[in-house]
Amino acid sequence: MTMKISRRGFLGVSTFAFSVTMIAPRVAFAARNALRSMRTGVQPGNKTRLVIETSTRPSYSLSYPEKQLVVDIANMAANSSVVAKLASGTLVADVKQVQSGDHLRIVATLRKPIAELQKSQIMLLEPNGDNDYRLVLDFSPTSAEKIAAAVTSGGATQNKTAQNKNIIIIDPGHGGKDPGCIGKNGTREKDVVLSVGRKLKAKLDAAGFKTYMTRTNDTYLKLVSRAEFAETHKGDLFISLHANANPSRTVKGFSIYTLSEKASDEEAKKLAESENAADKIGVDGFTEFERDIRAALSSLQQHAVAEMSEEYANGCARAFRSNKVEAQPGPGVRHAPFAVLRSTVPGALIELGHLSNAGEERLLKSPDHQDKLVAAIVRSVKNYNFDV
Numbered sequence: 104m105t106m107k108i109s110r111r112g113f114l115g116v117s118t119f120a121f122s123v124t125m126i127a128p129r130v131a132f133a134a135r136n137a138l139r140s141m142r143t144g145v146q147p148g149n150k151t152r153l154v155i156e157t158s159t160r161p162s163y164s165l166s167y168p169e170k171q172l173v174v175d176i177a178n179m180a181a182n183s184s185v186v187a188k189l190a191s192g193t194l195v196a197d198v199k200q201v202q203s204g205d206h207l208r209i210v211a212t213l214r215k216p217i218a219e220l221q222k223s224q225i226m227l228l229e230p231n232g233d234n235d236y237r238l239v240l241d242f243s244p245t246s247a248e249k250i251a252a253a254v255t256s257g258g259a260t261q262n263k264t265a266q267n268k269n270i271i272i273i274d275p276g277h278g279g280k281d282p283g284c285i286g287k288n289g290t291r292e293k294d295v296v297l298s299v300g301r302k303l304k305a306k307l308d309a310a311g312f313k314t315y316m317t318r319t320n321d322t323y324l325k326l327v328s329r330a331e332f333a334e335t336h337k338g339d340l341f342i343s344l345h346a347n348a349n350p351s352r353t354v355k356g357f358s359i360y361t362l363s364e365k366a367s368d369e370e371a372k373k374l375a376e377s378e379n380a381a382d383k384i385g386v387d388g389f390t391e392f393e394r395d396i397r398a399a400l401s402s403l404q405q406h407a408v409a410e411m412s413e414e415y416a417n418g419c420a421r422a423f424r425s426n427k428v429e430a431q432p433g434p435g436v437r438h439a440p441f442a443v444l445r446s447t448v449p450g451a452l453i454e455l456g457h458l459s460n461a462g463e464e465r466l467l468k469s470p471d472h473q474d475k476l477v478a479a480i481v482r483s484v485k486n487y488n489f490d491v
């Protein structure tokens with residue numbers, strides 16, 4: 104039925120479009136986008152997430168017919184080998200692909216009507232080690248439905264808001280027998296990150312967040328224990344603080360990393376190796392991690408954690424730039440198999456700067472510069488959408 108409609112539409116265009124036939128070859132030769140995967144999941148706050156993975160950056164439009172969410176993606180052909188993975192308990196009952204001329208129309212049939220999506224509910228994620236481009240759409244039932252649900256739950260919504268303090272886990276890297284990297288003038292990574300971590304805790308506490316530090320003094324803590332700490336303290340966000348060293352003393356600037364099986368570049372891979380060295384964990388220890396985490400999370404939830412981490416990391420890089428902290432040249436956010444990030448808590452590893460650079464070693468030691476770094480991280484936490 105749907106194929107008939109789309110074919111008729113296509114023929115309709117080609118029969119009257121004499122004057123635009125010159126456009127046709129251009130469309131035919133344009134690089135086509137390809138549909139890679141589709142899936143749904145449940146997000147905190149009982150939101151539904153629809154993720155559409157594509158080979159190139161999608162050009163899309165949205166529409167909301169009765170009990171449907173329709174995503175039109177330009178320059179894309181239907182891909183029958185892609186079947187949407189549907190999680191249970193979401194608003195999406197079914198996802199279909201319908202070819203409409205040069206557009207692929209992705210039609211999600213909903214169990215309840217939804218309002219038009221706000222910009223903040225739509226994310227377009229860049230490819231990382233394991234994924235291509237992802238268009239991420241989050242939604243909940245319309246407000247009328249929400250009000251009805253709140254009434255039937257007897258005001259439970261209000262109680263939840265009062266108790267719902269977001270929990271931030273602050274992880275100052277290294278410590279004790281493991282100094283991390285050491286600057287030319289003897290500044291130790293473990294001291295810089297502990298100082299920044301303490302300041303960050305004070306500021307986040309003052310801003311109304313609940314915070315826990317994996318270490319509050321100069322003690323050695325295994326990477327696995329840090330990840331476990333984030334789990335047992337039910338963290339909403341995990342921030343691991345580090346400072347970098349580079350064989351070239353001219354390299355400087357901050358960089359931000361999220362977890363992925365494959366490193367985004369050779370430098371990120373080397374960095375993960377050196378940060379993992381504290382526990383003698385190879386970057387290839389990913390299968391073991393996956394076996395452990397599989398017991399705790401479905402693959403859809405794992406994807407959700409990865410997406411939330413990436414969203415935080417991108418926002419964090421933006422906050423550092425806005426606060427005029429110098430960035431290391433290259434991509435804003437990189438990816439590598441860091442052992443400390445292997446948990447079910449979304450988060451990122453921040454390399455605050457380079458101790459191998461004399462100027463930056465001086466900065467990293469200075470209380471003023473540490474305050475500047477802390478202000479940028481606080482900004483990134485405040486901007487992060489915990490409800491997504």
Ligand SMILES: [Zn+2]
Nearest residue numbers: 276283345346
């Ligand atoms: Zn480190």
